[in-house]
Amino acid sequence: MEKRKPIKRHKSIQPLSRDHHHGLLLCWKIRQGFQKNVATERIKSYADWFWKDHLAGHFTVEESLLFPILGNEHELVKKALAEHRRIKRLFKDKENPLKSLNILEEKLESHIRFEERILFNEIQTIANEEQLRSLDQHLNQDTYTDKWEDKFWE
Ligand SMILES: [Fe+2]
Ligand SMILES: [Fe+2]
Numbered sequence: 001m002e003k004r005k006p007i008k009r010h011k012s013i014q015p016l017s018r019d020h021h022h023g024l025l026l027c028w029k030i031r032q033g034f035q036k037n038v039a040t041e042r043i044k045s046y047a048d049w050f051w052k053d054h055l056a057g058h059f060t061v062e063e064s065l066l067f068p069i070l071g072n073e074h075e076l077v078k079k080a081l082a083e084h085r086r087i088k089r090l091f092k093d094k095e096n097p098l099k100s101l102n103i104l105e106e107k108l109e110s111h112i113r114f115e116e117r118i119l120f121n122e123i124q125t126i127a128n129e130e131q132l133r134s135l136d137q138h139l140n141q142d143t144y145t146d147k148w149e150d151k152f153w154e
Helices: 012-034 040-069 077-092 097-126 129-138
Strands: none
Touching: 012 040, 012 097, 040 077, 040 097, 040 129, 077 097
16 A cells, blocks of 8 residues: 555544544454454444444534535545445444444445545645634534443453
């Protein structure tokens, strides 16, 4: 893979990068669950909770505040939006949760890496101070709590 020099994340975007950290942890927990032969329903319940409590809101913020900075016709934004749709469908799938969790874990991780390595860098290069300030107002506190009791990954 092509090596990219890490760009320092603008502080207005840092809360979204913190969400990404939790998202990558979700992927890791799903993998742990599979490795430990945890019942699919237990992993699925946790994934559903994570979607409702954290990820759905994260997608909304990206779609309403961040992506418009580049515009929805931008190739990188189109890719991100298509990935959001795919990931959402995987969370919602009730037909074959084992299969969708497997794909989900991979797709979510690669989506987060794409945003961190490519899309966010592009956005913070283009964004003006006013856009970044408005992000700041919407995203200034870290509200993440993980009160889930069934820690199947431990
Ligand atoms: Fe995203
Ligand atoms: Fe994201």
